[in-house]
Structure formats: structure tokens, C-alpha cells
Amino acid sequence: MGRVTERRKVIRVRDGQVSERPDTLVAEEPLEIRLNGKPLAITMRTPGDDFALAAGFLVSEGVLGAADELQSIVYCAGATAEGSNTYNVVDVRTAPGVVLPDITLERNVYTTSSCGLCGKASLDAVRTTARWRIDDTAGGTAPPVLLATGLLAGLPDRLRAAQRVFDRTGGLHGAALFSEAGELLDVREDVGRHNAVDKLIGRALQNGGLPLARTVLLVSGRASFELAQKAVMAGIPVLAAVSAPSSLAVDLAAETGLTLIGFLRGSSMNVYAGEHRVALGAGAVRG
Template sequence: MGRVTARRPVIRVRDGAVSERPDTLVAEEPLEIRLNGSPLAITMRTPGDDFALAAGFLVSEGVLGAAEEVARIAYCAGNTPDGSNAYNVVDVRLATGVALPDITLERHVYTTSSCGLCGKASLDAVRTRTRWPSVVAASAPGSLGMEMLKELPDRLRREQRVFDSTGGLHGAALFTSDGELLDVREDVGRHNAVDKLVGRALQQGRLPLGDTLLLVSGRASFELAQKAVMAGIPTLAAVSAPSSLAVDLATETGLTLVGFLRGASMNVYAGAERISLYGAATRA
């Protein structure tokens, strides 16, 4: 299996002094995801949690929604000269009777580590295919406290162990609505980190993820909002900005969307009713 980090030589310049030394970098390798033996997608990812990544990706594609819908996930054998497992190719076999959405039959997608899949950039596509629209849209007024929210970025950062050695990984964390940390994943791509979280939840039989909050270390793109909705997650928070399409999707589906979550400061772009905004803040 591939390594999470790699060592490469670097010339460092610090205050005019030049030195040579090895540096620890985050590893980035391609992963091909196959569905029932047919190529479906290639993503650039940090090796690790590959089966969860593949499962989470298929949740976001509307293929999977429960652990029992998966017959087997395995690395593909026979793709190397000696016939051993190829750790950059994962095949997901669906259980008997699981329907295959038409959209997945026509796509063989390459995605970079900085961008999720853009083939479904349509609000209608996501809204009509999510299995748990009522879970995402269910109103729980005031269930998220501001004191709890402002602590989450620091808690995520403390859990990013590989980031400490490389400085080059995104993080995604899943919390309960009262702030209990459920899981943290890291990856060179934000969307991969989220897929790993969702895939692990699927494998553990925890979908839909109602009464949870997804926190990401970067911006909130349409793809990340889409992945939250497809997993039944009612709240997405990001330490940076959302995109306009992410806000549109959140508004359409009932997703609570928070951006620029940095300490006591935040912007709430959709679903503000879930947050106790004025218990700890003064209305300007």
C-alpha cells in the first residue's frame, strides 16, 4: 500500500543561509475506482482509507446508501507484472439486486486532488437523487451553539497529525450536533477527505448522518455541499469561503452552511435557524 508521506531533497533558504536537507511531503497518487469491474473514476489522493474513499465516492454518486449494498471492496489483482494486488486500483462489487443509476454507466472521470467531480453541477440532479431529503431539511431550531461551533476548527487542527509533518493536507471532521468528535480524515484533496469520512460511516452502518456537522479545513465548494446532502448531513461548516453554487444548493435542500468559521467569527449562508445565533452574540 502507498505511503502517506514521502521524503524529497530540498534547498532551504532561511535569513540568507542556504542548506540542503530532506523534506517530508504529503504523498499524492492516483486511485482508479471501478464499479463491478468497469472503470468509473480516477482521483488523485493521499494513500490510505482507499476502500472508505471508494465507498464514500459512491454515496455521493447516489449508488450506495447502506453497507449491505456492497458485496465486496478489494484492490485489483493482476495489474502488476507479478500478478499481485495493484494498490492504486479499487473495485467495488455491488450486492445482488442493487440498482445501478444510469449516470454512472456513462462516466469515466478524472479528478484532480483540488477539485471534486464537476459532471453533476446541477441542483436538480442532487435534489432528486438524495435518499434522505427529510433528514437534511428537518428543522432543529437552535440545536447548534455558537460556543461549540467556534471551538471546532482548533479541534480539527489538533487532530491533523499528518498535516503537522507536511503542512500539505486538508482535513475533514464529523461532529455530533453537541460537539462530540466522531471521526477525522486527512487527504491532499478536500473532497477525498470527506469521501473517506462518509465511506467509513457507510461501512459502519451509520448512514444517514442526521444530527451531525461536517467541518472542512478549506472552502465549501458545490461538491462538498453535495457530498454532505447525499450522506444526510444537515450542517456543513468551513474555515474559508463557500461558492455561490454551494449556497444555492444549501438553500434548496435545507442544508445549514457556515463559512469563515474562525474562532468567534462566522458567516451563516443558509439554514441559520439551526444555530443559536443571538444567545452568545449581539445583533448589529
């Protein structure tokens, strides 16, 4: 829709020289998500991939887990008093027979840091609603994912190279999905890091790709509890971030078997949980 970026006037000061010029900024608009016609949530996002964003959000909330549970997603016409379509309201219709969890406009939320729930309640909520186990004990004969540190070290540069809108604006978070062999499977950008992840997960749901087993989710910012929760709900075994994790994200990773890596910068990284999936090498020294 051509709404990903916008132009604004800026006064630029460089080495004492002042000039006036247009600047390219990332667009930010509200998106209202309705579920079967009823308002559910509002998020601030960068327009684009709105249907995937809505689908991914509902995966994170435990509503959807497979493509056949999703009947349709449409923009709502008549969203304004004049009856025009703002393309800022989507309605998600679930397939007949899908049982909905008890969620409200306040999101009944265990996903935001301001929800007021204690850490234990937040962890319990994810554990009881997650559809897939990622702790390598759920059966099957495939060996656990094992990632070389060298492979992990190269992922941030590949995410950065794939962020096309960031190059023009410098104002977007990025999220990328890689295979265990390091193949870039998908990348999304958004003004909100959680939205970028929802767009990745939503596209996977629409394509029948859940659970996202044997993959690595890389995010350009910090690893919050909310992002760890989204990884677990999508069946992703490894979450890596270029910045720090929160304490509750580490607790959730330890609780569910998620491998959580922070401060992934060059050849350096901190492994906070799930170290069995990282090949640290025979020469690694534990102090």
C-alpha cells in the first residue's frame, strides 16, 4: 500500500552547517485486531503484512496453531464514521469448531511487562497453552538441533543485510528465521519488535509451517519475555538476540527448554539457557 515510509521535513545540523531537507521515516499506525467480529487488541505497527501480523498474534495468544483453524482475514470496511476503509482494522475469522481461549480486549494478558501478573503466573500461562514441546524430549528419532558458534556469529550481519526499509529509515526492528543450517527462511521488519516476530510466525501459520521446529529466531533488539513466549508458542527451539534478555525471558527459556542467546555480536555471545543446542567446542573453558 506504499505506507511503510513517509517523508517529513527535518532541520539537519552537520559540523556547524544547518540545512533543511526531507527525511524518510518509518510509518507507524494503529492496527485493531478483531476476532470473529469482536474487538480484541490494538497494536502500533508499520503497515504491511497486516494479515500475517494478526495471525501471528493469535498464535502467540494460543488461539491458532494450524492453517486449517484460520477461515479468513479481511480488512474491515466502514471503519470510520464516513464508512471508508482505513486499512487499520482487520477481522480474523476462525474455522468452525475452533475453541477459543478466554481472551478479552485487555488481552487477559501474560504477554506485556505491564500486565500486573507475577512471574510464576506468566510462566504457567505459557506452559499450559503451548501446543508443542521444544525440550527435545517429545519423542521422535531426530537428533537435537546443534548450532556451531561460528554459524550463530554470522546471523546478525545477514539479518542486517536483509533489512531493506531499515536502510532508508534507521528506525525499524528486524526479525529473521533461519534453518539449523543457517539458511535464511524469512525476514520481517516493523516499528515494534514483537510485531516483526508476529509477522514471521503468522506467515508460517498461513503456509502450514507450524510448528517451526529446528529453526532459529533472531531479533535485532533485546529478548523480552514476550518474544521468548512467542518463540515457544510457535515451537521455535532457539531464540537469539543482539542485545540483552530480561530475567523473566531467561526463566521462561529454562522452564520450557528454549535455547536463549543474548548479546550476539561478532564472535561473542551469552548463552542463558538451552546450552545443549550450542556446540561450544572441546576447548571451551567454564569458569
